[in-house]
Amino acid sequence: MCCLTxxxxxxxxxxxxxxxxxxxxxxxxxxxxxxxxxxxxxxxxAGLVAFTVAGLAVxxxxxxxxxxxxxxxxxxxxxxxxxxxxxxxxxxxxARRAAE
Numbered sequence: 417m418c419c420l421t422x423x424x425x426x427x428x429x430x431x432x433x434x435x436x437x438x439x440x441x442x443x444x445x446x447x448x449x450x451x452x453x454x455x456x457x458x459x460x461x462a463g464l465v466a467f468t469v470a471g472l473a474v475x476x477x478x479x480x481x482x483x484x485x486x487x488x489x490x491x492x493x494x495x496x497x498x499x500x501x502x503x504x505x506x507x508x509x510x511a512r513r514a515a516e
Contacts, residue, residue, distance in 0.1 A: 453509060456502040460495060467491035 471488030478485040 455506050455509070457499065457506050460498045460502045464492060464495040464499065467495060 467488050471485060471492065474481065474484040474488060
C-alpha cells in the first residue's frame with residue numbers, strides 16, 4: 417500500500433482510545449486555574465515606546481511616506497488613551513485584590 421499506512425510501531429488515530437480509562441478514586445478532572453489578571457500598564461507602555469521609536473525611525477522619510485509617520489502618531493495618541501484607561505484598571509484591580 418502506498419502512503420496510507422502507518423510505519424511499523426507507530427500508533428494511528430484508530431489505535432488511540434477516545435477517553436482515558438477511569439482511574440480508581442479520581443475523576444480525571446482538575447479544578448479550573450485562577451484566571452490571569454496581570455497589570456496592564458506595562459503592556460501599554462511597551463506599545464507607546466514601540467510606536468515612538470518607530471515614529472522617530474521614519475521621521476527622515478516623513479515627506480515621502482507620510483502614512484508611516486502618521487500611523488506612528490496615531491499609535492502614540494491611542495496609546496495615551498490606553499495608558500489612562502489601563503492605569504485606572506490597575507488601580508481598581510489593586511483595590512479588588514486588597515478587598516479579597
